[in-house]
Amino acid sequence: MQERLRTRDLAFLATESASTPMHNATLEIFEPGDSGFDYDALVTLIGDRIAFVPRYRQLVQQVPGRLANPLWIDDPSFELEFHVRRSALPQPGDDSELRDLVARIVARPLDRHRPLWEVYFIEGLADGRVAVLSKSHQILVDGVETVDLGQVLLDISPEPKLTFCDDWKPTARPTGPGLVAGALAESVLHPGVALATARSTTATARRAARTYRTAVLEMAGAVAGRRPTPDSPLNACLSEQRRFVTVRTCLDDYRKVRRSHGGSVNDVILATVTGGLRDWLMTRSEGLGVRRSLRAMVPMSVIDDELEATSLGTQIAGHLVDLPIGEQSPVIRLHQVSYAFKAHRETGRAVAANRLAGIAGFAPTTFHALGSRVSAEQARKGFHLSVTNVPGPQFPLYAAGAIMKATYPVHPLLPGQALAIGVTSYNGGVHYGITADRDALPDIEVFGQCLVQALDELVEHSSNSRQRVPRGRKKSAPSPRNLGL
Numbered sequence: 001m002q003e004r005l006r007t008r009d010l011a012f013l014a015t016e017s018a019s020t021p022m023h024n025a026t027l028e029i030f031e032p033g034d035s036g037f038d039y040d041a042l043v044t045l046i047g048d049r050i051a052f053v054p055r056y057r058q059l060v061q062q063v064p065g066r067l068a069n070p071l072w073i074d075d076p077s078f079e080l081e082f083h084v085r086r087s088a089l090p091q092p093g094d095d096s097e098l099r100d101l102v103a104r105i106v107a108r109p110l111d112r113h114r115p116l117w118e119v120y121f122i123e124g125l126a127d128g129r130v131a132v133l134s135k136s137h138q139i140l141v142d143g144v145e146t147v148d149l150g151q152v153l154l155d156i157s158p159e160p161k162l163t164f165c166d167d168w169k170p171t172a173r174p175t176g177p178g179l180v181a182g183a184l185a186e187s188v189l190h191p192g193v194a195l196a197t198a199r200s201t202t203a204t205a206r207r208a209a210r211t212y213r214t215a216v217l218e219m220a221g222a223v224a225g226r227r228p229t230p231d232s233p234l235n236a237c238l239s240e241q242r243r244f245v246t247v248r249t250c251l252d253d254y255r256k257v258r259r260s261h262g263g264s265v266n267d268v269i270l271a272t273v274t275g276g277l278r279d280w281l282m283t284r285s286e287g288l289g290v291r292r293s294l295r296a297m298v299p300m301s302v303i304d305d306e307l308e309a310t311s312l313g314t315q316i317a318g319h320l321v322d323l324p325i326g327e328q329s330p331v332i333r334l335h336q337v338s339y340a341f342k343a344h345r346e347t348g349r350a351v352a353a354n355r356l357a358g359i360a361g362f363a364p365t366t367f368h369a370l371g372s373r374v375s376a377e378q379a380r381k382g383f384h385l386s387v388t389n390v391p392g393p394q395f396p397l398y399a400a401g402a403i404m405k406a407t408y409p410v411h412p413l414l415p416g417q418a419l420a421i422g423v424t425s426y427n428g429g430v431h432y433g434i435t436a437d438r439d440a441l442p443d444i445e446v447f448g449q450c451l452v453q454a455l456d457e458l459v460e461h462s463s464n465s466r467q468r469v470p471r472g473r474k475k476s477a478p479s480p481r482n483l484g485l
Contacts, residue, residue: 002071002072002073002174002182003071003072003145004068004069004070004071004072005060005069005070005071005072005139006069007069008377009139009142010069010070011377012137012138012139012373012376013060013112013139015376015415016109017415018109018240019238019239019240019415020238020412020413020414020415021106021107021108021109021110021412022137022138022139022376022412023106023109023110023116023135023136023137023138023412024135024136024138024141024148024365024368024369024372024409024410024411024412025102025105025106025133025134025135025136025409025410026133026134026148026150026365026368026407026408026409026410027098027102027131027132027133027244027246027407027408027410027433028131028132028133028134028150028399028404028406028407028408029125029129029130029131029404029405029406029407030129030130030131030132030399030402030403030404030405031127031128031129031402031403031405032128032129032130032401032402033401033402033403034401035158035398035400035401035402036400036401037130037399037400037401037402038121038123038130039084039086039121039123041400042084042119042121042132042399042400043080043081043084044400045153045160045399045400046080046084046119046149046153047080047166048160048163048166049149049152049153049163050080050149050166051163051166051168052152053146053147053148053149053152054146054168055072055115055140055145055146056083056115056117056136056140056146056149057074057075057078057115057168057170058072058073058074058075058115059072059073059075059112059113059114059115059116060072060112060116060139061073061173061174061179063179063180064176064179064180065180067180067184068182068186071174071179073171073173073174074170074171074173075114075115075170076170076172076173078115078170082114083114083115083117083118083119084118084119084121085118085119085120085121086120086121086123087101087105087120087121087122087123088122088123088124089101089122089123089124089125090124091124091126092124092125092126092127093124093125093126094126095246098122098125098131099243099244099245099246100244101122102133102244102410103241103242103243103244103438104241104242105118105120105133105135106133106135106242106244106410106412106435107240107241107242107438110135110137115140116136116137116139116140117134117135117136117137117140117149118134118135119132119133119134119135119149120132120133120134129405130402132399133410134148134149134150134365135410136148136149136369138369138372138373138376138412141366141369141370142370142373143316143366143369143370147363147366148365148366148368148369149365150362150365150366151362151363151365151366153362153399154362154397154398154399154404155397155398155399156393156395156397156398157398158398158401158403159401160398160400160401232294232384233281233284233286233418233440233441234294234384234385234417234418234419234441235384235416235417235418236416236418236437236439236440236441237416237440238413238415238416238417238418238437238440239437239438239439239440241437241438241439242413242435242436242437242438243435243436243437243438243441243442243444243445244410244433244434244435244436245432245433245434245436245444245445245447245448246406246408246431246432246433246434246448247431247432247434247448247451247452248406248429248430248431248432249272249429249430249431249432249451249452249455250428250429250430251265251394251425251428251429251430252428253455253458253459254268254269254272254430254455256459256462256463257271257334257458257459257461257462259462260461260462261331261334261335261338261462262338263334263335263337263338263341264338264341265391265425266341266389267334267337267338267341268334268458269389269423269430270296270298270321270323270337270387270389271330271333271334271337271338271454271458272451272454272455272458273296273323273387273421273451273454274294274323274324274325274333274337274454275330275333275450275451275453275454275455275457275458276447276450276451276453276454277294277323277325277447277450278325278326278327278333278450278454279450279453279454280443280446280447280450281325283443283446283450284443288325288326289326290326290327291326292324292325292326293322293323293324293325293326294322294323294325294384294385295320295321295322295323295382295383295384296320296321296322296323296383296384296385296386296387297318297319297320297374297375297378297381297383297385297386297387298318298319298320298321298386298387298388298389299316299317299318299319299370299371299372299374299375299386299388300316300317300318300319301315301316301367316367316370316371316373316374317374318374318375318377318378318381319341320381320383321337321340321341322340323337324336324337330454330457330458330461331458331461334458362392362393362397362407363390363392364390364391364392364407364409364424364426365409367388367390368388368390368409368411368422368424371386371388371390371411371422372386372388372411372412372420375388375414375420376412376414379414379415383417384417384419385417385419385420385421386411386414386417386420386421387421387422387423388409388411388421388422388423389422389423389424389425390409390422390423390424390425391424391425392407392424392425392426392427393426393427394425394426394427394428395427396427397426397427404426406426406429406431407424407426407431408422408424408431408432408433409422409423409424409431409433410422410433410435411433411435412435413435413436413437418436418437418440418441419434419435419436419437419441419444420434420435420436421433421434421435422435432448432451434447434448
C-alpha cells in the first residue's frame with residue numbers, strides 16, 4: 001500500500017507561497033585537496049547513498065477530486081543530474097558573492113512536479129574551495145520516514161564507506177481511475193481515513209481562504225498608502241527575495257563563558273544572539289527600554305512519550321524564550337536566558353548535547369529540518385523569530401575524500417517574520433546561518449558583525465571574573481548539558 005501525505009504535511013503545502021517557500025537548506029564548504037572532489041564525484045556519491053533516503057526519488061501525486069490525501073509515488077522519469085546541479089562564481093569568488101548566490105537559490109520554490117529537493121555544486125571559490133548547497137522541502141524530511149540527504153553523504157574518514165548495490169526501478173505510475181478506486185476502497189475499509197481526509201480538505205480550504213484574505217487586505221493597505229505597524233523590525237510583509245549571512249565563531253569561547261558563569265553552551269549561544277540583536281537594533285536607532293524583549297521559538301530535543309518519536313531516537317518540542325534585548329549587562333542577559341531554560345533542564349526530558357552529537361551521520365541537517373517544522377507548526381503562538389541550535393561532531397567529516405571546513409544552516413522564513421537563525425557546532429567551530437528578507441532587512445550583515453561583538457563582550461567579562469568555590473569543597477566537573485536540539 002502506497003503511503004499518503006499526513007495532514008500536517010498538507011498544511012505545509014497549503015501555506016507555502018512565492019514569498020514563503022517551505023524548504024530547508026544547508027551550505028557546506030569543502031577543501032578538495034588531492035581527493036578529486038568535483039561535480040561528477042558529488043553525483044556519484046549521491047547516487048551511491050540515495051537508496052538510504054528512498055523518498056528523495058518520490059514525488060507527490062494528487063488524487064482526482066481530492067477523494068483522499070495525495071500519495072507518495074516513485075518518479076517514473078527520475079534523473080539524478082536534474083536534481084544535482086552545477087554552478088560557479090567568477091574566480092576567485094569571495095564569501096560575499098557566495099552568500100548572494102545562496103540567497104538567490106534558496107528564494108526559489110521547489111518544483112512540485114518532481115521530487116522536492118536540489119543540490120548545487122558551487123565552484124570558483126578562493127583558495128580552491130568548493131561549496132555544496134542542498135535544499136529539501138519540509139514535507140520531505142520528517143525524521144520518521146525520511147532523514148535529510150545531507151545526513152548520509154558525509155564520512156568520518158577520507159576513505160568513503162562501502163555501500164550496497166542499488167538496482168532501484170520506479171514502480172508504475174498509478175492512473176487516474178486507479179487513484180480514485182484506491183481512495184474509495186480505502187474509505188470503505190478504513191472509515192477513519194475518510195474522516196481524516198475530509199478534515200484535511202476543509203482545513204486546507206480554510207488556510208487558502210485566510211491566505212487570500214490577508215493578501216487582499218495587504219494590497220488594499222498598499223493602495224491607500226498605509227503599511228501595518230509591526231511589533232518589531234523583524235515583523236514585516238515578506239518579499240520573494242532573501243539575504244543570507246554567515247558567521248563562524250570558536251566553540252572554546254562559549255565553553256569559557258559557560259565555565260565562568262554556569263548554564264550551558266546553548267544558553268551562551270542564545271545570550272550571544274540576544275546581545276547581537278540589541279547592538280544591531282541600536283544601530284537602527286530603535287528604542288530599547290529596560291523591559292524590551294523579543295520572543296524566540298527555540299526547538300529543543302526532548303524525551304517525551306506523548307510526542308511522536310523520530311528515527312533519531314528523540315522528539316522535538318518548541319520552547320518559547322523572551323530574549324532580554326533591553327538589558328545592558330551581557331552577564332545579566334546570560335543569566336536571564338539561562339534561567340528561562342532552567343525549568344526545561346530540571347524536567348529530566350532534556351537530551352544531552354553529547355548524545356545528539358554522537359548520532360550516526362551528520363544529524364544536524366535533519367535536526368534543523370525538524371526544528372523548522374516545529375517552528376512552522378507553532379507559528380500561531382506568536383513569536384518574532386526562530387533560533388535553532390544543533391550540536392554536531394567535534395571532528396572532521398569528509399565527502400568523497402574532501403574535508404568539510406564549515407557548515408551553515410539556511411532556515412526558511414515564516415509568514416510575517418523577516419529573520420530566522422540556525423546554529424551548528426562542528427569541529428571546534430560554531431557556525432551561524434542567518435536568513436533574512438531582502439527588502440525588510442537590508443542591513444542584516446550588520447547583525448552578523450554584532451553577533452561577533454556580543455560574543456567578544458561575554459568572553460571579556462568571563463576573563464575578568466573568577467568562579468568562586470566554597471572552602472573545603474572541590475569544583476566538580478561540568479556535567480553534559482543540553483545544547484539546543
